[in-house]
Amino acid sequence: MRKLILPFLVLSFLVTFSCKSENSSDASENVSQDDANEIIGYNNALIKLNDAQHKYLEIINNNLGKIETGLQNPNDRFAFSGLFPPTYFKPVSTFNEPKAEEPGNAFSKEDRQFFKSNIKTLNETFQNVQTKYEELKNYLKAEDFKDDNGAKGKQLIGEIDAFIANYNKTNEAITAKLSTVADGAERKILKDHPLKDYIFAFKDDSKAINEFVNIAYESPENYKSIETKLQASYDKIEKLNKQHTAMTAPDGKEFPGRDGSFKRFNDEINDFLVDARKIMREASTSGELTEYNLESFSRNEESIRNAYNNFVD
Template sequence: MKKIAQLLILPAFMTTTLIISCQNRDKGSKAQTQYAESNGDDANSIIKYNNGLLGQDERRDSYLKSLGNNVRSMRRLFDNPKATVSSIGMFEPFETPYIPKYGENISSPPSGLNSSDKQFFKDNVTQLNTLYTQIKDVYKAMRDYVKAQDYKDDNGAKGKALTDSIDNLGNKYYKLDDQVRAKLSVIADDAERVTLKDHPLKEYIYAMKDDRTKIAGISMLLDSSANNYKVSEAKLQVAFQALKSENEKHTAMSFSSRDEYASKKNYFGKFNEAVNDFLLELKRIMRDASASGKISEEDLKTLDYKRETIRSYYNNFVD
């Protein structure tokens, strides 16, 4: 996994946690772990654990991005303590708590995992929780420092040190999160094979998973090259074409006309339309970035909203 760049360099914290469990695999690909031979109960417990961690990761990532925006604003104040600023950093970023769905227990690795993997997730998820709490604690100290306008007394020195601390903790958090997600994604994908083995709609589920994986990869490239688009332009062009080809293929897939699948057919169609909408917006953003050399934070947010729409249609399909 790629090392996370510092918070102040990027337009926002970046993450791979939105990369879903299917890592560009299709229905004919081979399993990679022992969990493809799990029984149904064990497979379901692994999938629920995976979904729970994903849900928590998405909410944490949204909070950390908002926190990152505030930190960058405050850093400008530390660099120029005489600047007139009204309410930078005065408000806590909104944090949506994750509410586990029935059967999800992200605090305890499922019994379907072997002892070594259970220990891995127990230890590393605990460490992730610690790092997340530390980031919030340092941010609170920074916010208090700004509220009291102490940056006027030390010319922003403490504020800069706190910013560096958040950068360091954020890099550690996302690097570890990458490792946890990478390991769990492969395990969860193999466990899902058990549950999808006889599923009548599995080819559509894997099609949507493949699209979401490609979209997550594109988002990572955009985030990492926001301030220097040319670095990733060639890779993004290839990624764009790959997603476009997949979208065209998936849009052309025939779907059962049986009444019981009517809602699934509708959600699959909406999903493909949403991916196409993402592609149209991405094409515009890439064109502008090619001319300017940068990707604006507003453009990144726009793609985030469209990605959320895609996720929503996927969830509606599989629920």
């Protein structure tokens, strides 16, 4: 089963943090408001880039499975039906918005270099996927599989899979660094904000969901090997959801729309738990998580992430 990771990246609401010293030491007490806002902008620029690329790769990922199956019986006239054309629109930054490729001076020298280097690698790997998929598309269009019994097509699928795996690895490193640089200090900076408890509660929920989905992808074909870990992760999400659902909703007059967003977010978490219980019960009997199960987890996670972003946007 192909793994396409949606990393734990969510919009920052007010301010976040990165120290400006050359050695990345903790300087959260001294961070300026301007630097904090610059980090917010960069964080959100990364999210825009990631979302756009992820949507494209998600379609590619689904198509590869269908193409791989079709190459096993290419003479079937429906062998390559149901393929969706992937589209990608690179995010456009306005004059004042930062670009993911250009981290600002609010970051330390070391962190600026890290993000520049890894975003460059991420974009190059993404472009390699685009190039190879275009080659695969032309291979199918010309029906070249009739000449080589699908050999070139299978080779291209393997190359695209390898690029996507490298993309995932780089994306995870970027996400981990951004979290390390920003998360702890964001909690300090937002300590007096009236919505801070909701923001941190929702972030904790979203992070727990992300951990659950990553565990599910570890060994879906051997469910017993991950069942205990997945159940523990489920229990953590359920506990958090009970705590956060019991919170008093934000004042709708003081914060228009936030009361409804609060309820929608908790409803999304509850829907995730309902679906997860059913899927886990079936997997415990069958011994595996199907590709459809994994896609369901990922879709639900993305809905939760969108609900969070709607709350803070």
